[in-house]
Amino acid sequence: MGSNNKISNIFQKNKRAFIGGLIVTLFLTLAVVVIGQISGYEAKKLIASSLPGLNMLCNTIVLASATILALLLTLLGISSGTKNKLKKAHYKQVLNIATIDTILFVCALVLFQLFNIPITETDNVPTTWYDVIYWSTLIVSSMLSGALITVILMLYNTVSNIINIVGLGKDHHLISKEELEEEEEEEQTTEKE
Template structure:
């Protein structure tokens, strides 16, 4: 887990910054009453549902694109280290978790709670703050996934597209490149 945090430090910072910025916006609303929370919740549910729809669609698309990334990774002449595939698996795990949690929250947000007269008004305050915090967390987690994916795609571009030496290349691949360079130098001499 510590290794995962070290490798994905920038992505996690990006997600935390997103969460904090949205959290500050939520905090600036200040203390509201249960009735105000009911009114605000009623007006914000459409936007939260749209956010959930977007995250669900993006997560499913990212999972499909990871399959393409794996096809490119395995089809390359360069032999990649296991850490590359573990990174892709980490993205897939986080993205799948994000997909499932967002789908469940989407279903919960579609319960017509603001139409109910049996719910005490004080609950609306708790529900309102919970939805704002959850949507902030979902947004932050989506940023983490996108930044992790960006890092992985950048590495593949460097290795496959630009044929650069990279720490993700296996030692066998690096030795073969060194031997090839030596052979070229010896043949030119």
């Protein structure tokens, strides 16, 4: 029960990012289905021709995910170095990005390994399996792309919050209220002196 509540909470706080990722996933899946239906090739030939692109996509996602994890460490350094005390919600947001990004990293790496199995070179696989393999790989790659878009949109939200807080000095909902009250008291004390 607590796990479902946590997932629901993550979704609610990052609704726009998840919707953006879902739109990309649906768009890519639709494009793949339309192009796959138009081509008229058999699934075995389509798998053979699409594998280099799928491998490149997985490589790109693995590299992007690893880079995002490194950038999150930099973001945490900036967050902890700010003069304003940030609420735990900011750090939970960063943790959510790191969690989804790590899952994305692992999935892309596993799929990269699976795509390197020379499935089209064997004659022992029934021809009906090629259709399932072809559509599965394309739908899963669409989902990976959508998940990467979700992570990037979540990261954008977090970075824009930090820019507003640290760079522009704006009052923000992620700044701890106690910290703001202390700053106001210090300003009043300075003005009296």
